Amino acid sequence: MDIRHFRYFDTLAREGSFSRAAERLRIAQPALSKQIRDLEIDLGGKLFDRTTRRVELTPFGRMLLPQVQQTLAQFSHARIIAGDYVAGRSGTVRIGMTGNAMLSEKVTSALQHFRAHHPNAVLEMTEQIASKQIEAILGRELDVGLQPALGFEVDSRLQTRKVDSWPWVMAMGSQHRLADQATIRFADLDGENFIMYAADQGGRNASSVLRDLAGHSPRIAFASDNTMTVLAMVAIGLGIAPLPQILSLLRHPGVRYVPIADPLPASDLLVVSRVGDTFGPAKKLIDAISP
Incomplete structure (x- = not known):
């Protein structure tokens, strides 16, 4: 029957x-x-x-x-x-994102486009560090993640697409000895205390992420996954912080952003989802974010 x-x-x-x-x-x-x-x-x-x-x-x-x-x-x-x-006309998409994702014009434009063309679909957005996103995606608590490529550990159960890319800048207090420089190099920063944004990148600690950038292991004074906390620490002179240039859009009293002249790999933003298990509104959103 x-x-x-x-x-x-x-x-x-x-x-x-x-x-x-x-x-x-x-x-x-x-x-x-x-x-x-x-x-x-x-x-x-x-x-x-x-x-x-x-x-x-x-x-x-x-x-x-x-x-x-x-x-x-x-x-x-x-x-x-x-x-x-x-068809993506209904349903809920659960999205995890790091702090810099919502500053990306590509991401915000894609979200606006998705909402305009899929008015009955619901977007649930949560700010999470990269490793927590991965856990939630694999545990089916999230459908999509937006996170930095630096430190991303490849997992055969996950698929990624590049969304955006930015050079690096160094955030430092306005009274710092190098704050008025046009550019700086890591060689200029011997003895400096570093404050790390996104302390947990794909399960790695802050020192390993910074080592990838600087080529050695600088001294880390503080690590936080909260952007404004990092900037506040920089502003009061507790250290300097390497950040994706997109975060320089966040104006904070007493903070200067100086471009890093070293030939560093760009800070890429990835969209992450499960392999073979992304369809409906989640797939429509991913296609909008990274065509």
Whole structure:
């Protein structure tokens, strides 16, 4: 028994004739007769009284018809809901992001485009450090993550796309000895205390991330995954902080941003999702963020 049998039953009950029902269903009359007989066997009772002129419901058939029609209506509604979800017109997308993601014009434009074209879809956004995003994506608590590429540990269960890219700057207090320089190099920073933004990058500690940038292991005085905390520490002179240039949009009293002249790898922003398990509104959003 499947939904076809219910559709055949309902149509025959409405038409009262095998020939008319078969024509409406666009199947051969003998095939319809067989399907109805099979349904009666499965249900354990006779659904129709057949005469030479008309087919009429039995009491058993009359009792079942409303349930069958309700099932057909629910099935039709389920197909509509499923179609809307697959097309991205409805459903919820759970997004994790690091602090710099919402400063990316590509990300904000994509979110605006998605909301305009998918008004019935819901975006649930949470600020999370990279490693927590990965845990949540693999645990199916998030659908999509937006995080830095630096420190990202490849996992065969995850897929990534590059969203945006920025050079690095050094945030330092306005009274710092190098604050008025046009550019700086890490060689100029011997003995400096460093304050690290995004202390946890893909499960690695702050010193390993900074070592990738500087080529050695500078002294880390403080680490935080909160951008404004990092800037506050910089402003009061507790240290300096290498940041993606996009974060220089955050103006903070007493903080200067100086470009780093060393040939560093760019600070890339990735969109992360599960392999083979991203469709519906989540896929539409990813395609909007990183076409």
